[in-house]
Amino acid sequence: PATSANLGPGFDVFGLALEYPADKVTLTASSEPGIRIRVKGLQAKTISTAPNRNTAGIVASHMSREFSLKTGLSIIIEKGIWPSKGLGSSAASASAVAVGLNEMFGLNLTLDKIVRLAAKGEVASAGSEHADNVSATVCGGFVVLRSYNPLSMVNLKAPADMDVSVAFPHMITPPHKTAIARSVLPHMIPIEHLVRNVGNAAAMVSGFAVGNVDLIGESMLDVVVEPARASLIPGFQRVKENALKAGACGVTISGAGPSMLAVVNRKKASAANVAEAMREGFRSAGYEATAFATRPGRGVSILESKKQ
Numbered sequence: 447p448a449t450s451a452n453l454g455p456g457f458d459v460f461g462l463a464l465e466y467p468a469d470k471v472t473l474t475a476s477s478e479p480g481i482r483i484r485v486k487g488l489q490a491k492t493i494s495t496a497p498n499r500n501t502a503g504i505v506a507s508h509m510s511r512e513f514s515l516k517t518g519l520s521i522i523i524e525k526g527i528w529p530s531k532g533l534g535s536s537a538a539s540a541s542a543v544a545v546g547l548n549e550m551f552g553l554n555l556t557l558d559k560i561v562r563l564a565a566k567g568e569v570a571s572a573g574s575e576h577a578d579n580v581s582a583t584v585c586g587g588f589v590v591l592r593s594y595n596p597l598s599m600v601n602l603k604a605p606a607d608m609d610v611s612v613a614f615p616h617m618i619t620p621p622h623k624t625a626i627a628r629s630v631l632p633h634m635i636p637i638e639h640l641v642r643n644v645g646n647a648a649a650m651v652s653g654f655a656v657g658n659v660d661l662i663g664e665s666m667l668d669v670v671v672e673p674a675r676a677s678l679i680p681g682f683q684r685v686k687e688n689a690l691k692a693g694a695c696g697v698t699i700s701g702a703g704p705s706m707l708a709v710v711n712r713k714k715a716s717a718a719n720v721a722e723a724m725r726e727g728f729r730s731a732g733y734e735a736t737a738f739a740t741r742p743g744r745g746v747s748i749l750e751s752k753k754q
């Protein structure tokens with residue numbers, strides 16, 4: 447599944463799995479040594495098929511070495527997730543490989559270990575092993591990465607009446623988009639900003655714990671990362687205002703952007719209408735946009751398993 451990282455105050459800490467969109471990955475063991483990758487689907491041509499430059503290939507190479515998997519491997523990636531939009535596209539393919547190889551070779555790995563392996567792929571796309579997207583892709587629902595070293599996660603279900611709207615502008619994103627979006631972040635922050643972000647992050651986790659969609663949305667406030675990245679997203683302010691006017695209970699940047707994500711209480715507003723309002727926000731800044739409604743979803747699932 448696609449994922450949205452940060453959710454405002456939880457930079458590199460929060461991740462949410464989405465029901466739609468998703469990638470599909472097929473792994474086949476082969477007697478021919480080495481790793482071969484094919485990429486099909488959305489913007490496939492923009493994704494490297496070199497095993498050392500593709501997030502899925504990096505995870506496969508790493509696992510082959512660590513577990514001495516004495517077989518070649520063919521990886522077919524069908525992209526259903528738009529790459530480079532802040533929707534965890536690279537994390538999804540990488541996680542599928544980690545979960546798939548665990549199943550194929552009966553490795554009996556823990557979820558923590560699978561997340562750590564999948565995070566190795568993030569280096570290729572972001573230049574850092576952040577694990578907020580991969581943990582949500584692997585576990586599903588909402589994930590809090592309490593600590594990176596040692597890895598410690600808390601996994602909560604999303605409330606049944608929580609919907610999500612996503613929109614991204616049709617703009618060309620630079621090749622190292624996430625690394626650039628990380629380079630604009632402040633190295634020092636005032637203590638008041640820490641207090642506000644911790645307050646909102648804690649309230650958001652409470653929202654998931656008690657199933658309160660409004661509290662989740664209202665806590666999606668970030669005074670540290672979002673202000674630094676807002677100028678990278680054309681129409682940011684209008685998209686935000688439009689989503690709130692259409693009934694969203696909170697709006698923020700999805701991961702490193704340029705997608706924006708809104709939380710919607712299904713009992714109070716329509717996520718499709720909010721998505722449309724967000725698209726209009728991008729249009730007002732001169733950009734066509736893709737917008738859709740989705741909801742929190744489960745983690746990577748094995749669709750089919752065949753013996754050759």
Ligand code: HSE
Binds near residue numbers: 457576
């Ligand atoms: N937490 C990461 C960031 C997610 O915001 O840079 C990037 O996919």
